[in-house]
Amino acid sequence: MGLGKLWKKVKNTVKKIVRVVKEVVHRILGVIDFIASLLGLLATKYIRVKVYILTDLKRRPVQDVAVVEQWVAETKKILKDRFKVVMQAPDVRAGQGIVATIEEPAPAEALFPGCGFADAFSDAADYYEDHYDYVHTSSWNYIFDSLGYGEPVYGFVVAEIAKGDKDGCSQPLLHNFVLVDRSPKTSTLAHEIGHTCGLSHKGKAHNLMNPERNDMDSDVTRWQIAVFRNSRYVTLFRP
Numbered sequence: 001m002g003l004g005k006l007w008k009k010v011k012n013t014v015k016k017i018v019r020v021v022k023e024v025v026h027r028i029l030g031v032i033d034f035i036a037s038l039l040g041l042l043a044t045k046y047i048r049v050k051v052y053i054l055t056d057l058k059r060r061p062v063q064d065v066a067v068v069e070q071w072v073a074e075t076k077k078i079l080k081d082r083f084k085v086v087m088q089a090p091d092v093r094a095g096q097g098i099v100a101t102i103e104e105p106a107p108a109e110a111l112f113p114g115c116g117f118a119d120a121f122s123d124a125a126d127y128y129e130d131h132y133d134y135v136h137t138s139s140w141n142y143i144f145d146s147l148g149y150g151e152p153v154y155g156f157v158v159a160e161i162a163k164g165d166k167d168g169c170s171q172p173l174l175h176n177f178v179l180v181d182r183s184p185k186t187s188t189l190a191h192e193i194g195h196t197c198g199l200s201h202k203g204k205a206h207n208l209m210n211p212e213r214n215d216m217d218s219d220v221t222r223w224q225i226a227v228f229r230n231s232r233y234v235t236l237f238r239p
Contacts, residue, residue, distance in 0.1 A: 022148030
């Protein structure tokens with residue numbers, strides 16, 4: 001392993017450790033807001049999301065922008081209706097949308113990623129870490145992102161998630177990005193964002209976090225609402 005690649009591994013590992021610390025601190029500081037949400041006192045909150053479509057080795061996007069925008073529209077609806085959370089692009093004030101395509105071909109490991117714990121430290125994970133960015137629209141915006149409050153969640157549409165029949169993948173705490181297969185359930189993006197915001201799998205029928213849910217299932221419990229809204233990715237201020 002060359003020095004450049006080794007440095008990237010060290011840097012991205014440190015990022016993961018910092019994310020865990022940020023998550024713990026923000027959960028503790030947000031306990032009052034958590035209790036308020038648990039009691040049903042729900043002020044409108046906001047989350048910033050950017051979704052990138054990967055391009056395969058034949059220089060073809062793995063999915064059409066119009067199709068991914070449909071997933072985004074359904075995710076917006078779920079978050080607003082179930083959690084009273086508005087989803088926006090990180091750089092909406094700069095005129096950017098939520099969906100974008102990475103034009104350069106992605107490496108095979110990024111197109112066909114695994115979803116195990118070890119994959120959180122893989123070359124594919126490094127690729128995703130290196131391929132998201134947006135325009136900070138203010139100094140406050142930059143400061144809050146650095147502290148982890150209101151940091152965007154990123155999504156990558158991949159060709160196929162290997163090692164199983166998963167149509168989505170996330171590594172809560174370790175990453176602020178999620179992966180979505182090119183042919184997922186309609187609610188998969190919302191499901192994976194739910195994981196990133198602290199929700200675990202739930203076996204209850206029709207629940208958004210049930211891995212065996214039907215295509216359009218999106219029910220949530222009051223506890224899930226409180227946990228999601230207490231995430232550091234969800235803020236009271238508009239981006």
